[in-house]
Structure formats: structure tokens, C-alpha cells
Amino acid sequence: MIELDGTGRVGDVVRLADGSDQVSVSATVAATIARVHEQAADLSSRYPTYGRTTGVGANRSTPVLSSDENYGMRLLRSHAADAGDPLDDRTVRAMLAARLMQLCVPGAGLDPAILDGLVRMLNQNALPKLLHYASIGTGDLAALAGTALTLIGERPATNPLTPMDPWGADSALPFMSSSALTVGRSCLAVAELARLERASSVIYMLSFLALDGNPSAFSAAAARAAAAPQVDTVAARLRSLFAGAGQLDHSPARIQDPYGLRVYPVAQASVVATLNSLVGQLERTLNTAQENPLFDPDGDQVVHHGAFYQASLSLGLDGTTLAMALTAPITHSRIRMLNDPETNGGNAFLAAVADGSSGLMMVEYVAAGAIAEIRAAAQPASVGTLVLSRGMEEDATFASQSALQLERSVAAYRVLLCCELVGALRLLRQRGLHERFSGIAGEAVALAAGLPWNDHDRDLRGDLAAAGALLDDLGRLLPEVEPVTPAGR
Known part of the structure; x- marks a missing residue:
């Protein structure tokens, strides 16, 4: 069992990608992420927050109403577009491992239940089905949006997975804001x-x-x-x-x-x-x-x-x-x-x-x-x-x-x-x-x-x-x- 505590290694990514270890998040990390989630809600109620109280990209100046409960899901659905050949399971697992490790470091402000979802995905080998084309060097948005839709149950996983409740704006962009696919597959390449x-x-x-x-x-x-x-x-x-x-x-x-x-x-x-x-x-x-x-x-x-x-x-x-x-x-x-x-x-x-x-x-x-x-x-x-x-x-x-x-x-x-x-x-x-x-x-x-x-x-x-x-x-x-x-x- 690999217990994540905010000090992940390339070798940890490889072992989780290979399925040779199960994974968990330390109680200390889980408590910290939960606390920052509450603090982020307070901060975003007092300060304009990109992707949470505004649109994203060129829509960054467009306000999002606090009453818009569907904005987070719209953001995930609209960003999940990909194309090309399917990614192999090992690469997908490497991405999930990398993203889980990153989220163990507080700052994203998202719902801590998402870390539990990624743990279940890895330990149950219930993976999202992702395609080749979408990523650039500012974020693997489509791959992570597709992963989110799989966690929520709008896309099928490779094995049965209990779906999460729909996500709000507090978690949608923070989860996608990462190059975890690039990082994960790079870890596999350097290990080989x-x-x-x-x-x-x-x-x-x-x-x-x-x-x-x-x-x-x-x-x-x-x-x-x-x-x-x-x-x-x-x-x-x-x-x-x-x-x-x-x-x-x-x-x-x-x-x-x-x-x-x-x-x-x-x-x-x-x-x-x-x-x-x-x-x-x-x-x-x-x-x-x-x-x-x-x-x-x-x-x-x-x-x-x-x-x-x-x-x-x-x-x-x-x-x-x-x-x-x-x-x-x-x-x-x-x-x-x-x-x-x-x-x-x-x-x-x-x-x-x-x-x-x-x-x-x-x-x-x-x-x-x-x-x-x-x-x-x-x-x-x-x-x-x-x-x-x-x-x-x-x-x-x-x-x-x-x-x-x-x-x-x-x-x-x-x-x-x-x-x-x-x-x-x-x-x-x-x-x-x-x-x-x-x-x-x-x-x-x-x-x-x-x-x-x-x-x-x-x-x-x-x-x-x-x-x-x-x-x-x-x-x-x-x-x-x-x-x-x-x-x-």
C-alpha cells in the first residue's frame, strides 16, 4: 500500500500505473484538503475567482451567478472533448496517480471527496476511457474533464464504479487545472x-x-x-x-x-x-x-x-x-x-x-x-x-x-x-x-x-x-x- 502524504515519487506513479500497489491518502492530508476546501469557499465569496465566479479562457470577464448550480457540470462537459485512438490503461492509471499526488498538496480548494474517488478508480481499476488528442502544455483539460465525467457516472468506466454526486464550480476547474497526463506518461518513459x-x-x-x-x-x-x-x-x-x-x-x-x-x-x-x-x-x-x-x-x-x-x-x-x-x-x-x-x-x-x-x-x-x-x-x-x-x-x-x-x-x-x-x-x-x-x-x-x-x-x-x-x-x-x-x- 502506497500512502500519499504530499511527497510522491516517480517510482510511486510507475507502481500505481502497473497496478502492483494499492493507494491511500494519509489522514493528515485528507484533513488538510477538507479544511482548505472550506477556506476556499470563504475566499471565493469575497474575491473574484477565475472559473468559479467567472467564466474561463476568453470568458474570464463574464460573471457566473452563485445561483448557477449547473455551471461546474457545464464546464466539465464542454471541456471533455477529445479525439483519436484510445489511451492504454497503463497510461491512464499513470495520469490518475499523478493527479492524486498533486491534489495531496493543498491549494486547489476542491471537494476532498474527489481524492477518495481517484483512490477508488485506481484500487478498483475502474478507469476512464480517454482519447489521444486534446492536450497542450498548459493543461490536460480534456483528459481530466473526461475523468471527472467518469467519476460522476456520465461516462462509463472500464469496471463498475459507484458514481459521485454532480460537481459544483468549487471543484470542476480546480480538478482540470493540471498537466497530470503529461506528467504521468513522462514518469513511465523516464522509468523505462x-x-x-x-x-x-x-x-x-x-x-x-x-x-x-x-x-x-x-x-x-x-x-x-x-x-x-x-x-x-x-x-x-x-x-x-x-x-x-x-x-x-x-x-x-x-x-x-x-x-x-x-x-x-x-x-x-x-x-x-x-x-x-x-x-x-x-x-x-x-x-x-x-x-x-x-x-x-x-x-x-x-x-x-x-x-x-x-x-x-x-x-x-x-x-x-x-x-x-x-x-x-x-x-x-x-x-x-x-x-x-x-x-x-x-x-x-x-x-x-x-x-x-x-x-x-x-x-x-x-x-x-x-x-x-x-x-x-x-x-x-x-x-x-x-x-x-x-x-x-x-x-x-x-x-x-x-x-x-x-x-x-x-x-x-x-x-x-x-x-x-x-x-x-x-x-x-x-x-x-x-x-x-x-x-x-x-x-x-x-x-x-x-x-x-x-x-x-x-x-x-x-x-x-x-x-x-x-x-x-x-x-x-x-x-x-x-x-x-x-x-x-
């Missing part, structure tokens, strides 16, 4: 990327050992010379993997390796650094009240603001995708080294015989296709904005698109790592090195023991699929380091 990033170092070490690489590239002195964040982290990881492999008689084949082996610590460090920064931004967003307006009972004010504008999140997502585009060609360089007779010491493309056989030639093409996808997804979405609602939102960001592009990059990166793993393991086997290693390198080879041994020309789709199934377990061989804590926000 963190595993793949660690797996990349394990696979790199298999390629390094197969190609008789020069360990000076990840020496402490080389890491210091890089003068860049997280290079020492990656280099220390590689030194540990290399030492653990137990190859005391290792003799480098070259005085200076090609970039695929030599600059990996520097290039991969950019992924680690941007990923850590993105995790920090996501956790700040999970644990901050960003609803517009915010209720500040201590200051006796209703705060109208632009803090929901997800510029930092969009930049963090784009930066991580760009870092992947930087390191992807370095991975391809190692794949080419594995296939090249000048560096593998055997046949071209690691073919079984030197008779013109293609061996792993097409695996190199598959890797190139994955890199093309990563590069296409690296076009920064944060440079794009749009004018909406009669100019009321004159510079709306595309943070939601940044999240989608990171998802695309992570999926392609998985394919790229599969290609390297298949080649590294084939060369290790051809050289008779596959039973020599201890430590994590030895564990990795043992995990991959089920990959086919047949090196003759054949359909390799199954090899790549089998390699893909191993990547998460390979990433788990290395310890997970949590870069950000709630206290460090």
Missing part, C-alpha cells in the same frame, strides 16, 4: 529509460570485452578530463563492470579505440545528466500545487498565476530526447565494429562462413532505422507555441508533445540496444569468450544464454525480439540510483 540506460552500460561492456577495448577510455583520469556532469558516474560504473569481469589478462587490441568505445562515457553521461534533471522536475511537479487559481488562506488571497505553464518540463523532456539522439550514433559505431572484420577478427557481419553470407548485415540496418526515429523525435517541441481561446493563451507550450516524442525515442532506443546485444553475444561466442566472465558481465551472458546459437543466414526477427525481452533484466543487474529526493526539491 533509466533501466535501458543502465542496460546500455552492461551491453557496452560485452561489446568492449568482445572487441578487446582499451580501458583507458573510462579511467578516472579520462573522466576528470571530460569536465562534464555524470561522466565520472558512467566511467566508475564501467570500471566496476570491467574489474568484476575478472579479465586480468585483458590486452587491448588498439592504443586508441574508435569513438564507439572511446567516447561512450562522455556521450552516455549526457543521458544520465538530463534524465536525472528530468526526474527532479517531474517530482517537483508531482509535489506542488499548480492549479489556477490557488487558494492561500494564510495570505487571505486567491492567487491567479501562470505557474502551470510547463516550460521547464518541456525543456527537460526535449533535453533528454536530444541526449539520446547524441548517444545513439555512438551505439551504432559499436555495432559496425562488431560487424567489421578489421575489428572483430573474423568474418564480415559475423557470418558463419566467408562465402558472401550476410550474417548480421540487416541488424545494422535495423539499428539505423531506430536511430532515424530517435533523430526525428529529437526536434524540440518546446520551441513551438500556439495561440488559443481568442488570444487568452497566446503562447501555449507543447509539453505534451515533448512527452510523446520521448516515448518514441525510448521505444527506438530499445530496438537499438537489442541490435548491439545480438552482435556482442555472437562475437563473444565465436571467440569462445562467453564462459570466461565473472561478475555482472558473466550474469549478463548467462541471461542471454537462450539467444539462438545458429550463425548461418536466417530470419533474425526472433533474435531481436528475444534480446528485447532481456533488456529490462540487464538494466536491473546494475543498482538503481535515485538522483532526487523530495527534500531536495
